[in-house]
Amino acid sequence: MKEQRRSWANLYAWQLTRSGDAPLFRQIYRQIRSAILSQSLRPGTKLPSTRQLASQLKVSRSAVVSAYEQLLAEGYATGKIGSGSYVSSDLPEPVEGQGARRPAKTAARSVATETPLSGDFVDVTVQGEERPFNLGRTLVDIRTMELWRRTSARVFRALGHDHFGYSDPRGLPRLRKAICDYLRAARAVRCEPEQIVVTSGTQHALDLIIRVLRQSDMQAWIEDPGYSLTRQALIAAGVKARPIAVDGQGIDVGAGISSAPRARAVFVTPSHQFPTGVVLAMARRLELLSWARENKAWIVEDDYASEFRYGGRALASLQGLDDSERVIYVGTLNKALFPGLRLGYAVVPPALSKAFVTARYLVDRQPSSLAQAVVADFIEEGHFAGHIRRMRLQYKDQRDVLVAALRQRLGGEITVDPPDQGMHLVAYLRRGRSDVAIERAAGDRGVIVRAMSRMYAAAPKRSALVMGFSGYPRRMIAPAVARLAKVFA
Numbered sequence: 001m002k003e004q005r006r007s008w009a010n011l012y013a014w015q016l017t018r019s020g021d022a023p024l025f026r027q028i029y030r031q032i033r034s035a036i037l038s039q040s041l042r043p044g045t046k047l048p049s050t051r052q053l054a055s056q057l058k059v060s061r062s063a064v065v066s067a068y069e070q071l072l073a074e075g076y077a078t079g080k081i082g083s084g085s086y087v088s089s090d091l092p093e094p095v096e097g098q099g100a101r102r103p104a105k106t107a108a109r110s111v112a113t114e115t116p117l118s119g120d121f122v123d124v125t126v127q128g129e130e131r132p133f134n135l136g137r138t139l140v141d142i143r144t145m146e147l148w149r150r151t152s153a154r155v156f157r158a159l160g161h162d163h164f165g166y167s168d169p170r171g172l173p174r175l176r177k178a179i180c181d182y183l184r185a186a187r188a189v190r191c192e193p194e195q196i197v198v199t200s201g202t203q204h205a206l207d208l209i210i211r212v213l214r215q216s217d218m219q220a221w222i223e224d225p226g227y228s229l230t231r232q233a234l235i236a237a238g239v240k241a242r243p244i245a246v247d248g249q250g251i252d253v254g255a256g257i258s259s260a261p262r263a264r265a266v267f268v269t270p271s272h273q274f275p276t277g278v279v280l281a282m283a284r285r286l287e288l289l290s291w292a293r294e295n296k297a298w299i300v301e302d303d304y305a306s307e308f309r310y311g312g313r314a315l316a317s318l319q320g321l322d323d324s325e326r327v328i329y330v331g332t333l334n335k336a337l338f339p340g341l342r343l344g345y346a347v348v349p350p351a352l353s354k355a356f357v358t359a360r361y362l363v364d365r366q367p368s369s370l371a372q373a374v375v376a377d378f379i380e381e382g383h384f385a386g387h388i389r390r391m392r393l394q395y396k397d398q399r400d401v402l403v404a405a406l407r408q409r410l411g412g413e414i415t416v417d418p419p420d421q422g423m424h425l426v427a428y429l430r431r432g433r434s435d436v437a438i439e440r441a442a443g444d445r446g447v448i449v450r451a452m453s454r455m456y457a458a459a460p461k462r463s464a465l466v467m468g469f470s471g472y473p474r475r476m477i478a479p480a481v482a483r484l485a486k487v488f489a
């Protein structure tokens, strides 16, 4: 026989007072009725069997049977004693003075107080839509899907005690070693496995970094234009985010020194500036490292999507150039694999290690060991490298198809160059067109383009469309560009 699914009513904290005046059956009846009226037990919920409830309450079965008979007679329950009783979906009108207590929605709303986070400065709409050209989406091909399934199934089959308890807040040693080996080889990061802290992704790492570095009146440089979630995380934590202009060489370090020489930190995307795609020039890298060393400031290097390099000369990580251990390197597996994974990592300089691990422990103790075990196997068995190789080819192809379609359909309206890295491109608008107006009109036609002008804080804005190409197979690209072209017409 199929096993019956347990109902919440089995777990309900039923209580009786034996010294009370009311007979036991009446107390049971009242308790259940009041749980039904207050909607603690929802319509359709299966009530415990009379035998079960009698044993749970340590009363005779006949007391429970009498209570259930009364509930059935009054319409609070339906079904049959012996074969299952349920909370009725068609409840009787409450008798005067015994009205159903509805959840106090309006009260909850009025109690909510204003906090820096209650404004709508962050757009929390889910980015998961299928509509091109959303940013940050990835593709998972059949091969990766199959390997992922197989690896997960094996990890889940071998489920042992190590997965049931608390584990190292920095992450599984095996995964940290695998990440460390990968970063040394692929990004010339100087690291030891002890410095790796597994996070749920870049956003989590940024949060931890801000907690660790935060001081009263703290200032931090951010790139302008830049990644809004870095800026917003800083603002939400009460840090003064000082926007520093980005030019063709990356963040203007000289401008940063003039405007906020005492900043405690700088948040940069040196290998592929977000959103412009500019690579931070070597002279600027050295200037930034030297400023950080002299001012005891910290550099946060967000190396997002560096796995997807399509050409040109890749510069190694900024962290790898740093002799003074002032760089906190941040990477994500949510782009290299897929955003739903929620795993990433930070490479933490030894001086910050204790504080960083403490912050991690206080926020959420540790990452899920099961997901980590799957990723560790995936990397160790070479599937990660294989996935990156295949996706690099696929994303490059999608990039080229998008550039060709944009040039063909909108050559007179935009200027676009294929980026050497990453998952998005920037199409600059000619003729003084408003990117915000195009973003809106394209959205109405089911095409997502992000207005670059909205990614600036203080620097002179450039009008451009930021478009993600990684998440969309080539067959979707040309039709979407055709729809976008209609907006320009």
Ligand SMILES: Cc1ncc(COP(=O)(O)O)c(C=O)c1O
Binding pocket: 135, 136, 200, 201, 202, 203, 204, 227, 269, 274, 302, 304, 332, 333, 334, 335, 339, 344
């Ligand atoms: C600049 C930048 N860094 C990092 C990420 C990845 O963030 P997460 O790992 O939190 O998904 C993104 C994603 O869009 C990004 O644009």
